[in-house]
Amino acid sequence: MLEHTPKEIKERKGGMINPAKTCQPIGAMYAALGIHKCLPHSHGSQGCCSYHRMHLTRHFRDPIMASTSSFTEGACVFGGGANLKTAIKNVFAIYDPDVMAIHTTCLTETIGDDIPSYLGSAEIPDGKIVIHANTPSYAGSHVTGFANMTKGMVTYLAEATTDTNKEQVNIIPGFVNPGDMREIKRLTKSMGINFIMFPDTSGVVDSPMTGKFEMFPRGGAKVEDIRDTGNSKLTIALGSFASTDAAIQLERKCKVPAKTLKTPIGIKATDEFLMALRAAFISEIPYELEEERGQLVDIMTDTHYHFHGQRVAVFGDPDVVIGLTEFILSLGMVPVHVLTGTPGAAFEKEIKAMLLEAGLKANVKANGDLFELQQWIKNEPVDLLLGNTYGKYISRAEDIPFVRVGFPVLDRSVHSYMPIVGYQGAMRLVEMISNALLDRADRDAADEDFELVM
Amino acid sequence: MDAGSLAVNEREKSIIVKGKQKKQLVCDTDSAAGCVSQRACVYCGARVVLNPVTDALHLVHGPIGCASYTWDIRGSLSSGSELYRSSFSTDLQEEDIIFGGEKKLARAIDELVLKHHPPLVFVYSTCIVGVIGDDLEAVCKAAAQRHNIQVIPVQSSGFIGNKSAGYRAACNALLRLMGPEPTPTRNLNSINYLGDFNLAGEAWIISNYLRQMGLEVNVTFTGDSRYETLIKAPRASLNIVQCAGSMHYLAQKMRELYGIPYLNVSFLGVLDTTASLRMIAEHFGGSGIKQKTEELIKTETDKVIPLINGYRGNLQGRKAAVYVGGGFKAISLIKQFREIGIDVVMIGTQTGRQSEYETINDLVDEGTVVLDDANPSELERFMVEKGAHLLVGGVKERPLAYKLGAAFIDHNHDRKHPLSGYEGAVNFAREVYSTVCSPVWKYLKA
Ligand code: SF4
Ligand code: SF4
Numbered sequence: 001m002l003e004h005t006p007k008e009i010k011e012r013k014g015g016m017i018n019p020a021k022t023c024q025p026i027g028a029m030y031a032a033l034g035i036h037k038c039l040p041h042s043h044g045s046q047g048c049c050s051y052h053r054m055h056l057t058r059h060f061r062d063p064i065m066a067s068t069s070s071f072t073e074g075a076c077v078f079g080g081g082a083n084l085k086t087a088i089k090n091v092f093a094i095y096d097p098d099v100m101a102i103h104t105t106c107l108t109e110t111i112g113d114d115i116p117s118y119l120g121s122a123e124i125p126d127g128k129i130v131i132h133a134n135t136p137s138y139a140g141s142h143v144t145g146f147a148n149m150t151k152g153m154v155t156y157l158a159e160a161t162t163d164t165n166k167e168q169v170n171i172i173p174g175f176v177n178p179g180d181m182r183e184i185k186r187l188t189k190s191m192g193i194n195f196i197m198f199p200d201t202s203g204v205v206d207s208p209m210t211g212k213f214e215m216f217p218r219g220g221a222k223v224e225d226i227r228d229t230g231n232s233k234l235t236i237a238l239g240s241f242a243s244t245d246a247a248i249q250l251e252r253k254c255k256v257p258a259k260t261l262k263t264p265i266g267i268k269a270t271d272e273f274l275m276a277l278r279a280a281f282i283s284e285i286p287y288e289l290e291e292e293r294g295q296l297v298d299i300m301t302d303t304h305y306h307f308h309g310q311r312v313a314v315f316g317d318p319d320v321v322i323g324l325t326e327f328i329l330s331l332g333m334v335p336v337h338v339l340t341g342t343p344g345a346a347f348e349k350e351i352k353a354m355l356l357e358a359g360l361k362a363n364v365k366a367n368g369d370l371f372e373l374q375q376w377i378k379n380e381p382v383d384l385l386l387g388n389t390y391g392k393y394i395s396r397a398e399d400i401p402f403v404r405v406g407f408p409v410l411d412r413s414v415h416s417y418m419p420i421v422g423y424q425g426a427m428r429l430v431e432m433i434s435n436a437l438l439d440r441a442d443r444d445a446a447d448e449d450f451e452l453v454m
Numbered sequence: 455m456d457a458g459s460l461a462v463n464e465r466e467k468s469i470i471v472k473g474k475q476k477k478q479l480v481c482d483t484d485s486a487a488g489c490v491s492q493r494a495c496v497y498c499g500a501r502v503v504l505n506p507v508t509d510a511l512h513l514v515h516g517p518i519g520c521a522s523y524t525w526d527i528r529g530s531l532s533s534g535s536e537l538y539r540s541s542f543s544t545d546l547q548e549e550d551i552i553f554g555g556e557k558k559l560a561r562a563i564d565e566l567v568l569k570h571h572p573p574l575v576f577v578y579s580t581c582i583v584g585v586i587g588d589d590l591e592a593v594c595k596a597a598a599q600r601h602n603i604q605v606i607p608v609q610s611s612g613f614i615g616n617k618s619a620g621y622r623a624a625c626n627a628l629l630r631l632m633g634p635e636p637t638p639t640r641n642l643n644s645i646n647y648l649g650d651f652n653l654a655g656e657a658w659i660i661s662n663y664l665r666q667m668g669l670e671v672n673v674t675f676t677g678d679s680r681y682e683t684l685i686k687a688p689r690a691s692l693n694i695v696q697c698a699g700s701m702h703y704l705a706q707k708m709r710e711l712y713g714i715p716y717l718n719v720s721f722l723g724v725l726d727t728t729a730s731l732r733m734i735a736e737h738f739g740g741s742g743i744k745q746k747t748e749e750l751i752k753t754e755t756d757k758v759i760p761l762i763n764g765y766r767g768n769l770q771g772r773k774a775a776v777y778v779g780g781g782f783k784a785i786s787l788i789k790q791f792r793e794i795g796i797d798v799v800m801i802g803t804q805t806g807r808q809s810e811y812e813t814i815n816d817l818v819d820e821g822t823v824v825l826d827d828a829n830p831s832e833l834e835r836f837m838v839e840k841g842a843h844l845l846v847g848g849v850k851e852r853p854l855a856y857k858l859g860a861a862f863i864d865h866n867h868d869r870k871h872p873l874s875g876y877e878g879a880v881n882f883a884r885e886v887y888s889t890v891c892s893p894v895w896k897y898l899k900a
Contacts, residue, residue, distance in 0.1 A: 001536045001539055002536075002540070003536070004536075004537060004540075004570055006569065010565075010569075012565055013558075013561050013565070014544065014558060014559075014561040014562025014563070014564070014565045014566065015542070015543050015544035015545040015558065015562045016518060016521070016541075016542075016543045016545040017540060017541065017542055017543075017566075018525070018540055018541050019518055019521060019522050019525070019541060019543060019545070021518060021522070022518060022519050022522035022523065023517055023518055023519025023520075023522065024519075025519070026519070039490075041488075044581070045495055045581050046491050046493050046494070046495060046616075047493075047494050047495020047496070047497060047498055047581075048495070048519065048520075048581075049491075050491070050493060050494045050495065050498070050850075051494070051498070051519065051520075051523035051524075052519075052523075053850055054523070054849045054850055055523055057849055057850050057852070057853060058849060060853075061852075061853055062853050062857075063830065063850070063853045063854045063857060064850070065490055065830065066490065067488050067489060067490050067491075068487075068488075068489070068490075068491060069487050069488070070486065070487045070488075070489070070491065071581075076581075076584075076585060083487045084487070086486070086487040086488060087487040087488030088488065089488065090486060090487060090488030090489065091488045094488070094489070094831070095490070095831070105581075106516070106517045106519075106546075106551075106580075106581065106582045107581045107582055107585060110551055110582050110585050110586065111585060136517075136548070137517040137518060137519050138517045138546050138547050138548050138550065138551050138582075139547065139548050141518070207857075209856065209857060209859070209898065210857070211857075211858065211859040211898050212857070212858070213830070213834045213854055213857045213858050214857075215830075215831065371540075390525070393539075
């Protein structure tokens with residue numbers, strides 16, 4: 001399928017081939033689903049909204065609800081104010097959410113629609129809330145859109161109302177699966193610490209089957225809780241690309257100190273997350289978590305010889321790739337190519353620092369595409385590919401074992417329920433990676449080398 | 455939420471219940487602002503029609519998303535080039551929005567043509583390009599001259615209409631490719647097959663039938679088509695049109711320009727397949743063709759009828775809801791469900807036309823709900839009210855059906871087996887059976 005990709009690398013200036021990113025609004029839509037009883041609203045043409053819902057539906061395999069301003073030519077000429085006002089009226093009349101979270105699209109950004117001024121003159125029913133974020137897709141990526149909407153939650157909702165800070169932590173989980181969000185909550189809970197997670201898509205996009213369609217399932221961060229984040233003692237932003245902006249906004253607006261950590265993928269990042277919690281709240285790490293950590297280390301030692309020296313290509317969203325890279329380094333693997341489609345020099349800096357510490361060198365790139373990744377692999381082959389579903393073409397063309405992680409995963413199921421964060425998530429990653437490598441070894445083994453015990 | 459109170463007044467006109475009222479359904483309108491519409495855009499319509507042109511380089515001129523979401527999402531199969539399965543985007547950035555994207559587009563075409571040597575490039579315009587006013591025509595024309603290949607702009611800015619407008623934009627691009635002049639030579643017994651995108655290899659099945667009838671398949675629009683065959687399309691002596699929603703316009707234009715007559719056909723279900731094959735044979739008229747056609751029909755139906763009847767026994771009396779893109783498919787599905795003993799109790803389309811809705815209304819039983827551009831709460835409401843056991847729809851409807859405890863069939867991009875022709879009819883029955891009669895539904899009530 002990708003046989004036509006040439007090995008020789010030439011500089012390109014005319015856009016992307018086989019992108020490793022998508023556009024901001026889908027990230028904003030996903031973030032907004034992490035508010036309880038919230039309907040994301042796409043201010044633009046109906047096509048964009050339809051694509052974003054379809055893509056999220058394919059990844060989560062759950063109904064994804066969002067409304068659109070349904071732009072027509074007239075709206076483009078005269079501005080989208082009238083459409084947005086009608087939309088607000090209709091959304092509350094028909095679907096009756098508690099919150100409507102508006103994001104823009106390329107189109108409305110280009111014609112210069114000023115959402116706050118439209119909101120100022122719109123009729124919003126009593127007790128209902130409308131928030132917004134600007135999400136032009138000609139900058140950043142879907143991760144940027146997630147960050148922008150999360151920041152919008154703070155801008156519109158967070159308030160400092162108490163004199164002293166409450167003994168509670170705000171956790172911004174970043175663009176991860178609901179299974180990851182559940183795991184982060186479980187870890188925090190077992191530390192005995194009160195927390196507010198936002199956005200929180202667990203219970204929304206992984207809702208149980210009840211025989212009834214719930215437009216607004218039970219999950220999601222409650223508005224009163226997001227308000228209350230202004231009173232917390234600390235905000236932990238997991239992942240600098242998806243979460244830091246909102247944390248800084250909280251610091252600015254409500255004086256809640258912000259701390260950015262890596263997405264807790266792997267043993268080191270999970271340790272750091274728990275240590276940060278322990279330091280701020282003077283609580284102890286419970287035996288339950290110590291035991292899990294011990295199990296993970298046990299597993300890592302049991303299997304390390306499968307991993308050592310194996311060459312890996314990793315791609316996907318920056319926060320997740322940073323976590324994965326750190327983790328595979330801790331397994332003794334060698335990241336050879338590390339790429340994200342999201343622009344941002346911080347990504348390259350952070351990965352390069354890790355590699356330097358490990359005494360390694362690799363191809364590292366932000367704002368890259370999968371065409372380039374494949375070319376890298378052609379020039380310097382790898383033993384394993386880690387990334388989202390779109391890696392399957394490269395995996396097939398270059399015949400490399402492939403482990404699916406990140407967003408989107410469109411051709412496998414259950415992944416969104418299962419964490420890759422925390423000690424348990426790390427165990428799962430070890431299992432997925434070693435299964436892929438060993439299945440390949442079995443497949444390729446000559447009869448005489450085919451072994452029962454591996 | 456009380457779904458009963460849902461209808462914004464505008465929506466009421468788009469829903470009718472057969473037998474209950476005399477009014478006409480209002481369709482082909484724009485979706486109301488603020489609705490959770492299931493509809494797609496012009497670009498989407500154009501892209502799905504043109505995407506199966508396998509050796510074309512499909513370049514999306516716009517910001518990254520429009521290209522990302524359409525990367526290889528339609529399961530059309532190719533017997534040759536795989537170029538169409540890669541995603542190419544100009545990935546417009548802020549400075550391009552301000553200063554215009556023409557230079558970047560020209561550069562992209564140059565780089566890509568040098569790298570992939572395609573015989574043909576389609577350049578898709580997206581909403582934003584319509585607004586910043588890039589002159590796609592001029593850029594494509596210059597590039598075509600530079601590289602001495604066809605570079606065809608597809609005018610598919612999303613906000614100028616819905617998916618149907620996109621079909622039209624795609625057809626216009628195809629017409630440009632074929633050129634304005636009728637060809638001097640015409641091949642007797644040669645057919646173009648319009649409106650099959652070769653999902654799961656469907657076009658191959660039908661082409662096979664046509665060949666067995668003694669006909670030559672000139673080109674399929676657009677499943678598994680390529681530049682070389684497409685430009686020869688004007689030589690055929692008949693066009694048959696399967697998915698009328700997207701290809702009716704092209705068939706009309708080809709009749710105007712090249713004098714090729716066309717027939718509307720449907721290969722969904724045993725009855726429609728048989729009727730369509732006979733109609734085609736009738737058109738050519740020779741007794742040889744007719745005889746071969748009857749033989750084909752006999753062998754195939756003898757093979758599949760017992761299989762289908764086997765499933766029918768298990769399915770008799772179940773009820774289906776249908777929500778698909780075009781009206782033509784909807785009509786065929788009603789008949790096909792009858793073949794396996796299932797009644798359609800709710801039916802809707804995204805882009806059906808007035809005349810199609812009239813046919814639907816004539817076909818369905820009293821009490822069946824007919825609706826245009828439904829939103830999820832309407833689908834839910836009527837599925838529950840009508841007690842549907844099964845929903846036929848696209849990607850976004852699947853989890854909705856499952857949440858209601860209803861079975862589901864994808865009759866769109868995500869279909870996994872061919873659903874056309876005789877073997878498609880068996881696949882359809884088997885798919886319906888395996889989802890409707892799966893044991894998983896038993897665990898719904900704890
Ligand atoms: S921008 Fe326009 S063309 Fe692109 S997906 Fe949205 S509606 Fe379709
Ligand atoms: S126009 Fe912009 S927002 Fe819409 S799909 Fe394309 S990139 Fe995304």
